Amino acid sequence: MNRIFPISHLTLPRRLPAGLLAAFLALSPLALWPADEEPQTSQPDSELMLESIVAEDLSRLLEENRGKVVLVHFWATWCGPCLHEIPALLRLKGKLDPSSFVLLSVSVDKPANSYWLVEALIKKKYPNWHSYLSAEPEDYLMVEELDPHWPGVLPANYLIGSDGKLARTLLGGHAEAQFEEAVRALLKEPGRAP
Secondary structure, eight states: OOOOOOGGGGSOOSSOOHHHHHHHHHHSGGGGSOTTOOOOOOOOTTSOSEEEEOHHHHHHHHHHTTTSEEEEEEEOTTOHHHHHHHHHHHHHHHHSOTTTEEEEEEEOSOHHHHHHHHHHHHHHHOTTOOEEEEOSSSHHHHHTTTOTTOOSOSSEEEEEOTTSSEEEEEESOOOHHHHHHHHHHHHHSTTSOO
16 A cells, blocks of 8 residues: 655754764865965966866867876766875876976766866865866766776776777776876887877
């Protein structure tokens, strides 16, 4: 026998208890950043720090950067290891010549309700961080542009050689030294443009 409940039983309370609100804020992605970590200097307002793209746009960006080593970094605001990789990737980008290395970062947060969250995180912690936001309805539609067998692990990093071919996959959190070693190996590899 089906029971019908009045809609009022399904509504959320109008006020969250203070403890629940505090727990939510403590677990939010912005709270995952170390409190003592200073944001980097801000970038010019004229440069967008977050642009929406679809998988086809990612392919176009890779084609535009053929001849360079490209690190494609898929991340999300809810992914702790992703957030901890960002400082390492920023430092790595600063060490390498932009004429031979490009970092393409793509947030796979749900586009419909997370643009503000991704933008707020970037503005608050890493204003020099440029990222794209996937406009695909599901994260796998973006990542599978590079990896049709992606197991769903984030962060997902893909190194593309200067020849435009996938050279290495780095799934899960990695240290700056691991990224640097992998990128520098591609920059020095015979047959690839330095």
